[in-house]
Amino acid sequence: MKISSTARVFVCCFVIGTSGIAKGDDRTTPSPVEAKKLVAAKASADDEKTTKQAPKETAPESPKGLTIGSPAPSLDIEHWVGESPSPVSEFEPGKVYVVEFWATWCGPCLYSMPHLAELQSKYADDGLRVVSVSTEDLETVTEFLKRKVSPSILGIKEPAANEDEAEAGEATEETKPITFAELTSAYSLTTDPDESVNADYMKAANQNGIPTAFIVGTDGHIEWIGHPMSMDEPLEAVIHNKWDREPAKEKFEREQKIALAVREIIMAHRTGHHETTLKLLQEHADLFAGTRYESALKSIWFPTALATQQSDIVLEIIQERIAAGPDDAVSINRWAWEIYEAVESGLQNNDKILSTTIDALQSALSSDEFEANDDMWPAYDTMAHLKSIAGDKQSAVEWQRRAIESAPEDEQERLQEYLSELTGTVVTSPEKADAAETETSVPQP
Structure with missing residues (x-):
């Protein structure tokens, strides 16, 4: 005799792409893994049967070869959105690029946008070009750009619900609502529905979570791969020719x-x-x-x-x-x-x-x-x-x-x-x- 399954269930859930087994970065995947609840009881006797009846999964593919030190693939992007700088397909020698992958549905991607804009402005005189690539259709991205950016994304504290206008004061330039089009106008926002660039970069480098950024150095080679919120130090080093590619490659491949x-x-x-x-x-x-x-x-x-x-x-x-x-x-x-x-x-x-x-x-x-x-x-x-x-x-x-x-x-x-x-x-x-x-x-x- 066994008691009800609700009192037995204990599941340790693993999320690949979002945070791995242990807490890591906050990248998300197109098909998020649904986390199961943890309860203070026992494992269900039916868990093993359920596991065996689960749909067969395809074995993960081995990396296809794009790594730190590889020549950066050209950018065959379909749509350059908004009033972003002119399109680029080949990387100009002597300049540094960031190729970042994002989506309108990806929360961490949206929270990375102010940082990308900040980096583009900071290193504009050094020739940096930030190019963000989505695989969504043009209409989806265009409509998204009309949306207002929430204060939390901009790092602005929202006034309390009971705070009156006098206490809140006049809206400043800093606190006025802006659209995502305005937020991302500093860098190049693009969409590539045929996913060719995604295949050349993300799939080739075995990356399955977004946002993910690739730093392309002055010689047209990949210098760093990872979450855009973590690239300040390597980007600065690459721009000032102080980056050591080999240790970064060893760490990434491990x-x-x-x-x-x-x-x-x-x-x-x-x-x-x-x-x-x-x-x-x-x-x-x-x-x-x-x-x-x-x-x-x-x-x-x-x-x-x-x-x-x-x-x-x-x-x-x-x-x-x-x-x-x-x-x-x-x-x-x-x-x-x-x-x-x-x-x-x-x-x-x-x-x-x-x-x-x-x-x-x-x-x-x-x-x-x-x-x-x-x-x-x-x-x-x-x-x-x-x-x-x-x-x-x-x-x-x-x-x-x-x-x-x-x-x-x-x-x-x-x-x-x-x-x-x-x-x-x-x-x-x-x-x-x-x-x-x-x-x-x-x-x-």
Whole structure:
């Protein structure tokens, strides 16, 4: 018997392109990954089935070769929008360019616009040209440019709702509303619906999140690739001929290799290919060492190790989790239920894993830091299942009674069914449960 899925779900969601596994930059992708909610309970027994039934994903492509140090492809852009400077297709020797990719629907792109305008103005005398490229149709971009820019994008604090006109004062030139056409007039805003430039730059460099900027140096080669809000230092160095391309290339290509490996691992994990996931995790362990991905990938290591009978890895991970939060009953309960399901399904060499899990959850539920409340009934239910599978039916009965006492009414009947399994009685209502319990004498745990 298992309680409702809403009380079991615990999902670690990975967003590629927006922020990777751990928090990174704020680039977005055309098809954002929907983040699932986190709840303080157990993983659903149906999660694995759902994963295996998910649509088959296409393996990520390897980088096609555009990297730092590569000659910058020419700009075969269809539409140069507004009153931007004259079109450019070939890069003029001795000048520096920024080729940035954006979209009207991309929030981070809009917040980058004031910064791009600022950089264009700052380095105009040095010959800088900023060219922003969208793949949307001309009408979409043209209509977008008519919109007013929100104060937050401009970094202006909006007056409070109850602030009267006298307090707010007269609008200054700085605070007057402007359109996106006015905001971006300092640099070249373009749209390329056939996506040829996107293919030459973004796809060729294996970039799948926007905004992304490419700095093209004075010799027509790519000097830097990344988020436009992070390019101040490299851009200044390139403009003043102080940029060292080789270290930047090494760093970029390592980051590309890491990103590709992470995407392969996540794809294998999502589609339920546990052996492949384990192989990739082991193969790239050194690559992730010391990066923001190392600890985050533990959430993939854990179910993968359970599914592939890697008991030593499972034990190592749960010991690390216990050490990180020995009194966190909610967190322990999340993975303790996964241990129960794995043991029930035949996890090998599980004695140490099972006893460690039981001790950890029981210790957390009895610690001085723990505050008993009705929201903890899933943890009591977990303890009952763990105790039962460990052969301690008497303690299992008492823990299940505690779960029933603190659970909401719509869960009590289901919990009662498991108690009936433990006691060998048939109970059809809470009233009968009370009567049955009086006939079953079990010591306190």
